[in-house]
Structures are given as C-alpha cells and as structure tokens.
Amino acid sequence: MKLYNMSILDLNKSIRNGNISATEIANETIKLIHNYNPLINAWTKITDKRMLKEASFIDKNKGIKLSLLAGIPYAVKNIFDVAGYTTIAGANMFSNRIPALKDAWVINKLCKSGSILSGMLNMDAYAYGFTTENSYYGTTRNPRNLQYIAGGSSGGSASAVASGLVHYSLGTDTNGSVRVPSSLCGIFSLKPTFGRISRNGVHTFVPSLDNIGFFSRRVDDLAIIYDYIQGKDNKDKFQVNCPIQNVFSKLHLGKNYLNCGILSGFFSTWCDNNAKIATNIVGKALQANDEIVIEETELARSAAYIITASESGNQYLPILRQTPEKFEINSKYRLIAGAMIPSAWYIQAQRFRRFFQKKVLSILKKIDILIAPATPCTAVQIGQQNIHINNQDLLVRSNMGMLTQPISFLGLPVCTVPVMTSNTLPIGIQLISAPFKEDILLYAAYILEQQGITATQINITDIKQ
C-alpha cells in the first residue's frame, strides 16, 4: 500500500476498515522520512516517539468514532510551538531556549482530531525570505528537482508534502511564505483570510500580516484540513469571530457559475512567459472573461515591505541590542534598518492598506475570483542570486514573493493551484476571493483538478538523485 498515493479520505477509510493501522502508517512514515530527508533536508526534527504514541492512541480507540484526520501523518514549520521542543523559527540563536510547554492552538486542534505529527520543518530564518537557503540548518531542496530551491519561507513544509512523505503540512504566510513554496514545489495550498485561524503559539514575525496556511497534494485534502483547523480561540485577539465553514462536505456538490477575472498590469508585467501561459490556462478553464488592472498594486507591495521591515525590526530589537552577532547575515541589516524606519512611513503604509482594501473589495463585489501567478517564474537553482524578469535582474531572495505580497497585504484568502510549464517545473496560480469565501476558492481549485489542469503529484520514487 503506497500511503501517499492515497487521499486523506481513502487512507482514513483503510484505517476504519482495519486494512492498515495508524501505528503501521506511523512506522512506515518514520522509515521513509529517515531514508529520504537527507535528500531534501525538509525536517529539522523528527518526532518519532510522539508520532508512535499518537498512532497507538488511535489504534486503541478504534471503537470511538474517528475523525477524517485520524491516523493521517503531517508535519509543521518549526515556527509553531510543539510541546517539549524548542521553537527555533529557523534561527540557531533560539535553539537554546526552553522547550514549548504546550502545542500551538492549531496543532492542539489537529492532535485532538487524531492526526499524527511527524516533526518540524526547515524555513528561512525568522520567516524572512523566499528561498529556504538557511545558513545554519542548510538549504531545503525541491523534490521536483533536487538542484532547485523549494521556495520559502515555509520551504520545508512544501518540500515535505511535494515529496509525498506526509499528506499535509502547516506553514505561515506573511508576504507569500506559503504560496511561493507551493508554487515552486507544485502542490496545493490555502492561506485563509487574515484573522481566520488562531495564531496562538506561533512565533511572531509581522503581527499585522502573519497568517497560518497549509499544503496538500489534493484539493479534497485541503478542504478536510481547513474544516478541522477552524474554531474560536479567545486568546488570539486578532482572530475574527467567524462561524465554522464546513467546506469538504459541499465541495463536490457543484455551484452556480463563478465569475472570474485575470489580474493584469503589475501581475502580468512582473512574470515570465511560463507564468503567463499557466495563468491563461487557468483563466480559460474557469472561463475568466475580464482582465483587471489595479493601479496601486506596486504601492501595495511597497507598503507591505515597509510594514514587514518595521514590525520585524521592532520585534527583534532587544536581541539586536544584546547579541547582534547571532543574527543570520541575510536578515540582520534588514532588521536593523527596519527598526529605524520613521513612524510616518509605517503609519502611511497601514492607512494605505485600508485604502487598498476598500478598492479591491469593491472589485470583489463584481468578481468572485481573481487569478494571478504566485511567483514571477518557476523554481531557480540553489544559490542563484537573480531572476531576469521584465528586462530587469531582481534578487531571488526578496523578489520571488513580489506577486503574493500585494494580496496578503489585503488579508484576502488565496488558494494556490499547481500547473506544469514547458520547462518541466510547475508554477502556482493564485485564486483570490473576498474575505471568508474560502469555499469558492476550494471549489474552483477542485474544478481545475477534475479537469486535469493541475500538475500531477510526484512521490518519493520520482525524486531524481
């Protein structure tokens, strides 16, 4: 039984029918991770004992009604608190901190649903970057081609799922840190509406923009995970009081016609031909008739950049004072400069954010889904410094997220779907909706998957060595 060719639903059925036990799944997953992680460098910690304990609990309680996630293996970016382990947020300087006393709220939800945690995953230090070329924990490799980056900052989370070693993973997305790696690794992801999912127990980067997101290999799986991680957490003051939206049970029912439009202007200027072709394929499949240009998109990116620099700089100011030498060189100067930003720039950026939200929400009253590439191009080689887009050389590390940044700045939900390109690498296309319309995004992604538009998933035996 090849575990990762099976959907969450099928694997869960096999457990219920007694064809496989959760302990067998855990043992097989642990074996595969130990065998293949050295190739992709996605896991920074494998939680063997916890996984076996959680699996054993499922097997001992089979008489009780199991949830759809019972016995399903997953992993999380090492920015989430996991009880008994230190939350390192990709930074070696945190490695000596005391272990977390309890799981992050969202991991606690997954634990209660019976899902089994395989470990923690690599990321860009402090979540500041789009490549997961981590100077201490090493570079995470893209399972589609091991010479290429997985993207970041949740690169370990994307690589773990794209390689087929776990069914799903959690990441965080501030400016594109879920959507960029899902694009480069060719898997599905969902970044829900800002404020939808509790961030309690997640290491802070930019509180005004941080979102939890997740990755999977199928749209069905994405919908099931979304159903289970919703819920009210009184301790997260940023969370919106929003009723739980059960998406999975309605995913296959069909809906009325979706009115879709392709984002042009900034989004078509700053991407290559592969990205344009993939966007048009998705647009055609979803019968997108309109091309929409939002004039201030470039400013939105600038404002997101200012907010990110300022809040993260302030976040790390105490440590920058005490032990500046411990910071990763790629981020240190950005953080110091960010801490020094004049308040007028920051407040202007936050007020512009409101202006831009109002403007885009008025568009989303007429259009259900906006379509745009998630990255300017497909994955680049490890160590490559620049990408050549729109006749300009741009730094990979800061520009791979240039098309995701203006959207997360708005706090809108985004489902990223993978499409193959002619260079044998996939690229992700962002499906964007009004707040709390995650259901229509997943439905649109489901249509694309059913039509065979989305990229075929690879599994561990496909990895080129």
Add this chain to the structure above:
Amino acid sequence: MVVQLVFKTYNENTMQNTINWQVYILHMQTLLNLTLDEINYIEVINQMEYLSNIAKPLMLFPIEERLAIAGVYKA
C-alpha cells in the same frame, strides 16, 4: 531656546535621496541603544536608502483625512 518649526507640504523634493542617512542612522543608533560596527553601518545605510526609495511614492500618495489604519475583516 526657541525652536521654530517650519511645516512643509510633503512633496517630491522632501523625499529626494539627499537625506544624509549616515547622520540619521547615527542618531537612531543612540536613540535605540544599538551598537553598529563599520560593516553594519554601511549595510544599514544601503538598506535605509532602499527603504527610502520604496517609501517615496507611498508617502506621496494622497490618503483621505479620515481613513484609519487597517484592521481585521468582520465576518
């Protein structure tokens, strides 16, 4: 000492890169109680110049007087 404040309209000239970032960073370093060595200093100047180029068009964008900062959406 009487300090005379001269209020200027924010315009393109205000944000020209003629600002002496070295002096600004020196003051901010003291204000924030940071210690920067020479390499740090040069790199931070580069970053500040980059940020200032990004901030320039943003600061020129006219925003309605009563527009507050963004919060979370209401479901």
